[in-house]
Every structure is written in structure tokens, then in C-alpha cells.
Amino acid sequence: MDWVGFQNALFNVFALFGGFGMFLYGMHIMADGLQKTAGNKMKNLLGALTNNRFVGVIVGALVTAIVQSSSASTVMVIGFVNAGLMNLVQATGVIMGANIGTTITSWIVSSGEWMVFFKPEKIAPLIMGIGASILFFSKDKKKQQIGEILVGFSLIFIGLELMKSGITPYKDSQVFKDAFIVLGKNPILAVFAGAVVTAIIQSSSASVGILQTLAATGIIPFSAALYIVLGQNIGTTVTAMLSSIGASKTAKRAAYVHLLFNVFGTVLFTVGTFVYFEFFDMNHGHAIITMTQISIFHTFFNVTNTALLLPFANQLAALAEKIVPGVDRQVEGEEELTLRHLDDRILETPTFAVENAIKEVARMGELAVENTRLAVEALIEKDNKKIAEVISNEKKINKLEKLITDYLIKISNSVLNEHQNLVITNLFHSVNDIERVGDHAENIAELAKYYVDNELKFSEEAEEEFKVISKLALDTIRLAVEARRDDNADLVKKVESNEEEMDVMEEHLRGQHIKRLGKNLCDSSTGVVFLDSISNLERITDHALNLAYYVKDEII
Template identity: 40%
Template sequence: MDLQTILFMFFGGLGIFLFGITYMGDGLQKAAGDRLRDLLDKYTTNPIMGILAGLVVTILIQSSSGTTVLTIGLVNAGFMTLKQAIGVIMGANIGTTITAFIIGIKISDYALPIIAVGTFLIFFFKNRKANNIGQILFGFGALFYGLNLMGDAMKPLREVQAFTDMMINLSDNPLLGVFIGTVFTMIVQSSSASIALLQALFSQGLMDLNAALPVLFGDNIGTTITAVLASIGASVAAKRAALTHVIFNLIGTVIVLLLFSPFVYLISSLQDSLGLNPEMTIAFAHGIFNVSNTLIQAPFIAILALIVTKLVPGEDSTIEYKAVHLDERFIRESPSIALGQGQKEVLRMAELTEKGLEEVGLFMKTHEKKHGEMVPQFENAINNLDRKITDYLVKLSSHSLSGEDSKLHSTLLNTIRDLERIGDHMENIMELVQYQITNKVIFSESAIADLDEMFDLTLSTLKQSIKALETGNQDDARSVLEKEEKIDNMERDLRKKHIIRLNENRCTGAAGIIYVDIVSNLERVGDHAVNIAEVVIGED
């Protein structure tokens, strides 16, 4: 076999393997839907539950990097605390070992038939569930087919003296093996791919355990690059979660290198006593390393959190998205008190909406990234409270309420709908400003001044409607109606001014589209503020 064929087979096999594991993971995520996110959201109340949740999700999507990125996204959105995230990351490290065990079963002879079945389900069935199963099977088969190609490409390396010498150096120098494993995994951004390659090298007899195990430890360090990349531009808490992943794997590698000889002896003894094939031997080593690392470090999660907090200074800007005042015990024991708790939560939702709109205004005026990043957090918190409060009030409606309480119940349901819609509009404005920044669209000075004036009026209107909701003040509510009329007039006036600027070539078409859409969204915010105020007036 010539060099070109070897290179083509190796890199082609690596590409097919990476595609297969990604495609299979995507199919598993589609089959699971939002349940993976819900699993991480609901079952991470303490570190132990977090470890189990991380393990299960990683087994389902076959990617510790995917789980870690999802976790960082949840931390960034304020859906998960740092301590909860550390538990999930530890569990993900255990869950990723399943891929190595699957490869160890050696069903690669059936790779092509599995691909054929997957293809059949994808192309000849209209049912989405069947398509998802087909995608999982196709990716599963591609994974093994790519692995076969890589293994075949590496067989001639036995005859290459330089390669043999390098493997001897790896056996004598574990740190070099760790470095090679780290770098290779950082390049391919998949520990599963690098460990699968390691299994193939070990099964071909191209390296012994003393050379293979340090590379395995390096693979675990290298996979943290995905989390680091995902945390770029994210919140302080998300950066801390990514750094935890790095520190966790570094500490584990240091510990096992200090105990390297006993660890090699343990794995070698297991291989002999259990009759493990080479691939399964690496899988066992991977599993034992990650489980042991988690057992050692899990009691010190709080210390890990403290360390990364010191290493990544800054104020945590995440938002408390969970309901604070909703206690379902009150629904059964005292519906009137439960309604009062619901009202408190609606006011908290209104406060988040107000703060979210303020962040949008700062993003419009300064174009600073930190303000733009805060808006989705507020929107996620508002959407979550919308669901939680609605469910709470629906359960409450099945109990007996007085006439006055029934009226307040309807008021709260109507208000949360308006607040949720305001959250949608503020996110729309944020996306329009992001588009403006990305495409270097420039507004004229007069357009910016008019937009600032309309935004300030809209924000003032929303604040006054929330104040009226909290106090029940009729004068504040009527003032909201007057301000909203000014907003409507201003919208019409700004549209006319925009057309004049277009005709005078002081404004581009692209700028005009963004500008009019922002104005329209602000006007809709004003409408929803009026809806809240009208409910207050109607309570009298």
C-alpha cells in the first residue's frame, strides 16, 4: 500500500467516523427533543443528581462535548448554577466512555448493512420517528465503517521503523503521550474519535499499554477545548464552567500519572483475567479512569467552584429564572394566599421584563456585546416564568375563589401574556440591532435621536403600567393610555421622516428596513403596556 492510499484511507476514515458520530448524536437529540434540556434543567438539584443527569444525557447524544456545551448554554442563560454544572460535567466524562465500550464490542463487520438499514428508514419513510431512527442507525454504521478504514490504513505502519521508534519513546515518556493525545483531540475536537483511533492502534499491536494509556489521558484533556470555545463571549458563570472542565481533567491526569505503574498493572490484570480484546481493554481503562476521577473529585465540587471563581473574577450576570413565590401547598390549603403568591411572581416577571427592555436600550445606544448577551437571558427567564405561573394559576382555577379573587386571577393571566409578548419584542429589537452591527448598517443622527426619544417614552410607559399593576393606582394607569397615544403618533411621524430621509438619500434601504422594524416593535410594546393598564382600570 503506497503513502497516498494510506493517507486517503486514514483521513477519509476519520472524516466518516466524525460524521457518523455527529450524525448519530443529532438523530438521538431529535428523537429526544427538548427532553434532554429538561432533564438537565429538572434533575440537577444537587451535584450527585447532576452527575447522573450528565451521564444519561451523554449516553443519549454520544458526545461529552455536546453535553458540556449544552450545560454551558444553560449556565449562560441562568438556568443552572456553577455547582450544578460541575456535577453535569463530571457525569459527562463518565458517559462518554460508552462510545469506547460500543467500539469494543466489535460489530464493525456489520457496518455497511447497518448503514443500508438507516438509509432505507431515512429515504423510504415519511414518519419523523422512523427518520430519526434511520439517522441514528446510519451514523452508527458510518462510525464503524470509518473506524475500519482507519484500522486498515494503519496496518502498514508496523513495517515503518520511525513509527516503531516513536511508540517506544511514548512508552518511556508518558508526558509525551499526554501531549500527543491532547493536541490530536484539540484538532479533531472529539475525544471519541481520538480514543477510537487509539483503540485501533492498540488492536493492531502498534503500541503497548505503557504508550497507549498516557495518550488516553491526553484525549480527556484535549476534549475540553470544545467547552472553552463554547464559553467565548459567554457569561462569567459559563466561562467558569468551561474552566472547571479543564481543571477536572487536568487533576485526574496528574493523579493517574503519579500512580501510573499501579494503573497499568490493574488494566493489564483485567485484560488477562477477563479475556478482554484490545479495544475493550482501552474502553475499560477509559471507564475506570473517568469513574475514579469523578469519585475522587465529587466531594470537592464546592472547592472546585471556589477555585474557578477566583481564577475567573467578575460579577456573575446570570438571572434567577426560577419561580420564587409559587408554592403549590398554598393552592390546596389557602387558594387566596396562593393567588397572592401568584401576584408576587407576576410582578417579579414584570420587573424582569422592564430590566430586559432597559438592556435592549443600552444595546441600541452603545452596541456593547455584554448588553446584547443579557437580553436572551431575560427572555428565557420571562418565558420560563410564563409557563410556571400559567400552570400555577390553571391549577388554582380548579379551587373555589371569591368574586374579587376571580377577577384578580383573570388579571394575572392576561398580564403574563402581555409580558411574554413584550419579551418577544425586546428580543426582536436585539436581533435587529445585531443585524445592524454585523452588516455595518449606519443610521443618520436624526434617526438615532428620534429612535432614542421613542424608546425612552416606551420604557417610561412600560414602567408606569407595571407601577399601576403593583399599586392599583388608576391615575398611573390612565397616564399609560395617554403616553401610548403619543407612541402611536410618534410611530406614524417617524415613518414619515424615514421616507423623507430616503428620498433625500440620507438613509439607505437596509437601514430603513431595520429602523422601521425597531419602531414597529416599540409601538407593539406600548400596546401591551396599555393592555396591562386597561386591566388595572377595569378592576375598579
């Protein structure tokens, strides 16, 4: 090979790898833009998850179409299962749907063959220009998200064209032809090749795109392409299997359901395809396949495989339970000290991570509400057991504060739209306010301990007043936590009203108790406990109001 030939070969390699990089990056950018734009629609999909496996399939397909990766959506499902938000039956339907959703990318890639008037690869530079202009010159966040989608879309086709230009000079190479002839005659080898490439790239969408690019040069026979596509469906399970390491047994079972589903389908279709090409239409197997035909087969396989195996979802789940036997061990108290709704795998889909972060913050809030109730009852009932329970719960609240804050930092580093960034910022503040509610509940418990140890006693009037003000405080913080959990504007208004009432009541009761002290109706030690307790209750409602204001800010 002369110097010119070496240069050309080197430039072709550059074009191939550069194009592949642009293709992957384009998919990433477009998926990020789609997720930001989807926003609340993704939230609604999460709410649609039920034990109905057909609904699960639809949810899985839609989510995967948005995130542009069945691996990402399956890993997310494992995260949901590990966090206890989804059972194995729900996960099975979503996983099956994810395989259908991943076919969208192959149709995008092959669109240049069947779009007559506006071939994407020809107008990709124009789309890039429009998208980039929107990103740089528009201040509207929604328009910028559309700009991201356009830039990602154009990068996909620019990358495909570069890959094609790097491969085209070798389309007549005998080495390539012989390699694909061997793969076409050896289904096991072709399936293995497809699985290995997909496992390395960790994206069946990307590996199908590469295969379609090769097909565009006219060098891949039908049989080899079909076997490779089938192998790619096994390779895509590697990401989920790796993700399940260290997860709960149920989450591991979800990963095995994904593996079993794809392996059963691949084996069934490989045998059927081999029999057809060998005994019914051998010439068809040697014919050159097109990009669109790969998309058709990819879709046909995933839709048919889902239709065939969906009725056996329970059996797949049962088989996964046999592969991963036993139950998860639960250390006493562990549930309260760990994140129930959050898992790092859910970060694959930031929209879902945000929604589950809200649930986890609300759960922390519910624990603070419970601790406030226990502290009040401990003081009224002189109950040392409840005092100890408050102290124990406060440690759990502090632990949750750290865990949730660390997770919120991870979410904030994800790709979020403007509203989601606002929610995460408010959740940081909410966690701090809830922790302060826990501190005030602990203060009341410590006052209760002093009250019990010194054998103090409120007057009947003081005790009734304390019961009234504590009920108002409890109702207010409970409503604030519910408002945070449900984004409920009506509850926000109720919290505002209650907090105003609390300010008036606390000032009035303080005055009343000072009068009792002046008349020697109660001693100074009891007075300190009473006044400090209602002061802590008033501070609790202040933090409740903060929680409500964060929700109000997001709703507006």
C-alpha cells in the same frame, strides 16, 4: 519507492482520512438521530437539574451519551450558566457526569472485539442498507429518526474499517513502534500528544476512537495508550475554555471547573500509572493493548475520577472563583434588554434550546401582561408615572421581539424533530402576538395620557364597567402566557372561554356607552377614550387566544 508502492501509500492515506471523515460524520448523524428520538426525555432531564450534585452527574452522563460528545454537553452547560439557568454547583455535577457519558462511544467502537455472533464492522453495510431504506422510503418521522441512527452507527464502523485498512500495512513499521515506545517511556510527552490531538479534533470520543483503531492493528503498548487517554481528557477541555470567551464570570468559572477536574484526575492517574509500570509491573507496560482494554481504562478513569472529586465539588467551584474573581457587572435595565434564558452555546443541544426558547417567549409575555396592567391602572388612576413606565417597557418588548426572533432562526437551522419544528414555528407567531399585545397596552397608555392632559373623567358606571372588562382581559392574557410556558391544556380551555365572554362583554359595553353618549351622561371625548380602550382590551384577548391555540396545536 516505485510507482506501485507510491500508489499503495497514497491509497492508504486516502483510506485513513476518508475513514476518519466517515467516522466523525457517523458520530454526528447518530447523535442527531438520538437527540431527535430522545425529544421529551431530554426535556425531562432539563427539569431534573437541581443542586443535588449526584443528580447532576446522572444528567450529565445521560445527555452526553445522547449527544455523543462531552465537549458539546460541556459547552451547553456553560451556555446554561451564562444564561443564568444553572449555578456553579449544578454545573460541576453535570460536567463530571459528561466525562462518564463520553465513554459510551469507546464501547461502541470496541464492540467488534467482544460481540461474537454479530460483529458490527461485518454487518455495518447491512445496517446502512436498512437505515438508508427507512430514510428514503418511510414517511413516518419517528422511523426516519431510527433510520438516521442506523446510518450513523454503520458509518462509524465503515469508517473505522477504512482507517484500519489504511494503517494495517504499517503495523510492522519500526517508525511506529519506536514512536509508541518513546511515548510509553515518557508520560509527559504522551499526555501532551493526547491533549494536542484531542484539542485539534475537539472531540475526546473521536480521538479515543482513533487510538482504538491504532490499537486494533496491534502496535500500541499499554503504557503509551493509557497516558494518551489521560491526555485526551485534558484536550477535551479546550473547546469549553474557548467557548467561555466573552461569557459571564460564572460561565468562565464553569469552564475552569471542567479544566481543573480533568487536570487533577489526569495528574493523579498519570503518576499512579507511571509508578505501577516502573516499579511493580514493567512488562505489563510493554504489552500490546486491545480496543476493549482502552474502553475499560477510559471508563475506569472517568468513573473513579468522578467518585474521588465529586465530594470536593464545592472546593473545585471555590478554586474556580479564585481563578476568576469578582462579580459580573450589570448595567441598569440590561437584564430586561437581553435574553435571560438563551445563549448560543445551548444550540449545541437543540432540544434544550427549544425548551429555553419557550421560557424566553413566556418571559416576554409576562412583560406584556405587566404592561397591560400598568396601562389599565394608568388610565383608572390618572398616573403619569405609570404611563411613562408603559412606554419604556414597550421599547423592551420590541427589543426582546428582535432578539428572540433572531435566536429562533438559529434554532430552526438546527437538527429538530417534527414536533420541535412545529413548536419553533408557533413560537415565531407567539412572539408576534405578544408584541401586538404590547402595542395595544401602549395604545391604552396613550389614551390615558390624553385622558389626563384633557382632565377627562368617566362616569361612575363607565369606570366600573372598565374595571370589569380590564380585569377579564388581564386574566385572559395572563392565562395564555402561563399556558404557553407550561403547555397546559386546561388553561387553554379557560382562555377560550374568557375570549368568548370578552367578545360578548365588549359588544354590550359599547352599546351601553353609546346610550350614555346619547343621553349626554358623558361627553364625546371621554366616549372616544372609553370605546377605544375597551376595543384595545378586546384585541389583547384575541392575541391571547392565538397564543392558546398554538399550545393546543402542539398538545394535540
